[in-house]
Amino acid sequence: MSRYGQRTRVGQAVSTFGQPTPTNMPSPEFLIIAGGGGGGNGINAATNGGGGGAGGYRCSVVGESSGGGASAENIFTAGQAVVYTVTVGAGGASNANGVDSSIAGSNISTITSTGGGRGHGTNAGANGGSGGGGKGDSVGIGTNGTGTAAQGFAGGAGSATNPFISGGGGGAGAVGTAGSPSSGVGGAGVASSISGSSVTRAGGGGGGAGLVATGGAGGAGGGGAGRGNSPSGLAGVAGTANLGGGGGGANDSTSPAGGAGGKGVVILRYPTSLAVATTLTVGTLTTSGGYHIYTFNDSGTIGWG
Secondary structure, three states, X not given: OOOOOOXXXXXXXXXXXXXXXXXXXXXXEEEEEOOOOOOOXXXXXXXXXXXXXXXXXXXXXXXXXXXXXXXXXXXXXXXXOOEEEEEOOOOOOOOOOOOOEEEEOOOOOOEEEOOOOOOOXXXXXXXXXXXXXXXXXXXXXXXXXXXXXXOOOOOOOOOOOOOOOOOOOOOOOOOOOOOOOOOOOOOOXXXXXXXXXXXXXXXXXXXXXOOOOOOOOOOOOOOOOOOOXXXXXXXXXXXXXXXXXXXXXXXXXXXXXXXXXXXOEEEEEEEOOOOOOOEEEOOEEEEEOXXXXXXXXXOEEEEEO
C-alpha cells in the first residue's frame, strides 16, 4: 500500500494536473517545529541564566525520527476542499517559553508541537517541547525543565557550587548538560531531509557562566550559545530563526538578557505525481527529489480542491 494519498490500487490512474479529486488527495509527510525557549537573564554578581529549550519537534517522514527519541508519526490524508491553518510559533524572549506550532483542519485532530521551555535567572528552567536549563546560583541548584514526550528532551540542572554555572537547554535529539563541572551545553537537535537536503533543527541553548571565560555552546540545530565572562555583560546568543533553537543564557555581570529563542517552521511534502495545492498563503512551494515541498516560515494556509 502507498503512504501517499488514498491507498493506491494496481492500475488506478492518478491525475498529475488540474483539480485534486477524492481519489488523489495527498497524504503529506510533515515536520512541525515550535518556537524555541528564551535563555535566562543574568543577575549582577548573583546568577547565571540557563539555556532555553528547543521547540517541540514532530516528524512523520518515513525512516526519520521525531523528537525525544521517538519514531516518525503517522501521516494524515488531506480532505478535499479543507483549508488547513498552519501556525508557526515565535521564539520566546528572555525568560519566556517559545510559542506552539501546529497544523489544524476540520478533518483531523490538530497536530501541535509545544514551545520550548525557557531558561531563567531567578526561577527554575521551564518545561516545554524541550526543557529549559536550570540557573547557576550560589543560593541553590537551579532545577531543569523537562521535555514533552515524543518532542524533545530535558534541560540540564544548574550548579550551586563555585563557579555557579547554569545548565544547557534540552534539544530535540539530546538532553542539555548540567552546569557542573563545566559550562552547560545545549542538547543536539534532529536531522531531517524533508526539505530536499539534510538539515539539523531544534538544538537547545547553552548555559551562561559568569565566572569562567566561555559559556555553554548551543546545541547543533540552531541553539544559541551561553555567555561567559569574556567579554562580560552581553546578552545570550539568540536561537536560529526557523530552526526552533533555544536561546543562550546570559552571565551574571550587569544583569544582561538571555538570548531569544528561534522561530519554528512547518514543512509538508508529498510526491509530484499528485496535484499541487489549490490554496496556499505565505508558504512557498519547491520541488526536489520527486516531491512537492511546502515550507512555512510564518503562519499561513494550505488546501487541495
